[in-house]
């Protein structure tokens with residue numbers, strides 16, 4: 001039965017410790033080592049396991065790659081350290097934790113309690129899913145939160161951080177437990193460990209936490225997504241939250257410098273730029289249409305079929321070209337062709353008619369010219385893998 005007297009529970013701030021190797025066996029990707037005591041937290045309760053090194057005497061450091069419980073979830077206290085080198089059974093070892101990693105996880109875990117406790121108190125929603133990653137912590141709630149709710153939760157969470165409330169791990173007796181109000185995901189067997197942050201949250205938890213909320217430093221909710229009456233919050237705490245804010249400020253600074261505006265003017269400046277771009281695109285389109293109209297004015301088709309080969313036209317331009325030809329010349333069928341931009345081997349085409357069904361001809365041309373595409377009876381479009389000369393003579397043969 002779990003007694004919570006492992007070193008990582010008794011002394012969650014222990015970064016270094018001494019122990020004795022009790023077993024060492026070859027594992028898939030290294031060696032599975034057990035010690036008579038350990039400060040390495042094994043993966044569990046949503047919190048990733050610790051990393052670090054184990055060293056025998058003045059020998060080289062063996063890298064601790066991952067740490068897990070021998071029987072996951074059973075709390076037998078037996079911890080397996082997956083290490084990249086063999087260590088002699090019986091040897092004294094010095095363990096050293098990757099403290100940045102562990103501290104990040106303690107800040108993250110404590111921050112998650114603060115957020116979950118506040119959401120539960122304000123809205124009655126339960127934390128129904130929890131994942132602690134390096135990029136962010138994901139917390140799922142069984143209810144819908146709005147962006148305004150989330151901002152309120154974040155502000156309250158950071159107020160709890162500034163108040164620097166104690167974070168305690170309680171091991172209550174069954175009687176004491178009966179009188180405790182705490183959040184719990186499942187019915188635990190044996191001793192329950194309740195992590196209490198006075199006035200903020202009480203929750204059954206087997207993770208490691210900082211000893212007061214002030215040490216979380218900062219809680220930043222990055223993203224809110226709602227789906228099927230559930231809400232997922234992505235957040236960062238402590239050092240990782242600060243780092244994310246630094247990066248966000250850096251991006252903002254680069255953008256505001258580039259736009260030569262103040263930070264707070266960036267959204268408006270980007271909207272303005274986007275509107276200018278749309279206006280220029282519109283003007284460019286109009287200039288393109290004017291050119292097409294000029295070209296059509298020079299056409300004097302002798303018969304009812306016009307084949308127009310023009311460079312630099314997209315499908316929309318080709319459609320406009322066909323419409324102009326049908327409207328302004330005696331032609332009743334028009335084929336507009338232009339080399340596909342960025343692909344020398346293909347031609348874009350649009351064919352339009354003032355009455356005739358072009359679909360059969362389109363199919364035949366596609367088959368003959370390695371093409372694809374189709375459309376409505378009087379307007380087909382697509383591309384062919386051929387040259388302008390071959391395309392023009394095929395069109396004249398089939399539609400002429």
Ligand SMILES: [Zn+2]
Pocket residue numbers: 109110113195205206207208209
């Ligand atoms: Zn916890």
